[in-house]
Amino acid sequence: MHRVKVRVVEDALDANNTIARANRADFDAHGVTVVNLMSAPGAGKTTLLERLLAEGIDGVRVGVLEGDVQGSMDADRLASLHVPVTQLNTDPGFGGECHLDANMVRSALPALPLHDVDLLIIENVGNLVCPAEFHVGEDARVMVSAVTEGEDKPLKYPLMFRTCDLVLVNKLDLMAHLDVDLDRFLHNLDAVHPDVERMLVSARTGEGVDAWRTWLAELVAARSGAAV
């Protein structure tokens, strides 16, 4: 038997990153800023988006790519707000993946109205682990962490908390009913990702959503400024 050692020295996620760069080039060509929105299931991504989109962002046309394992419940909720929403299910053809990867997003590109949006928000599959590994061609990563998840989550899922540019601490309206120590959560967040931007929000009451709206508007302005 003839055995040979072959040197590879390649990041196993290179294939994904190459496709992510191709997505990014297509988004750039259309002047579209892209945000990858991630969280655990039930942290309130869709409800926050409903709050955000109900009033919209001044001068920014927003579209949503809705990633789910199955079904279109979230997309249906958002479609009533009269923004372009495209559903991407990871079940058919992708083996029910627990995250979106660059290739899945690439497959959805033809269905996306890139000419008609300035900001595309990709709502990832609810999961605190896998989405952090797979870039999809985004400009920024935003994660939602609900106070109901407990103060220890940054310590348990450092990969996710370290990969994001902004953390939305959601369900603030429930604080009075919880034993959760918010200062401790923020302390843990800072230990894992020092100085990461964070906003305290409530999708239910709308508290803090304006700050996120401004953050997104500034992101789009910075991107289009850089493109000119």
Place this chain on the structure above:
Amino acid sequence: MHELSLAGAIIDTVERHAAGRRVTAVYLRVGHLRQVVPASLAFYFEHVARGTVCEGARLEQELVPAVLRCGCGHEWPLDGPAFRCPICDGAGTEVVSGEEFMVESIDITDEEPVCTA
């Protein structure tokens, strides 16, 4: 649970380099910060490898410890989730090592070419 997705990514990478030849071992460098559970990755690798050139291949995982460097010049091995500089309390720390997820090399054999079609 992300080990399943990562096992698939490893096999995609290996397949491109194996060019249809049977792979007997895959040597992987895994950074501590990737949050990979070695036993879990080995389990999924064996499963996902079935029907590919990697079927039956050994997965050798070398764990790379996390090392951080601060703007102040201090460099230290990460011990627990504390990314702030212990000397100057700075936030601008850079990861020197610990984020690797590298297929370093593969052992291939030309004994019995397998068809993966």
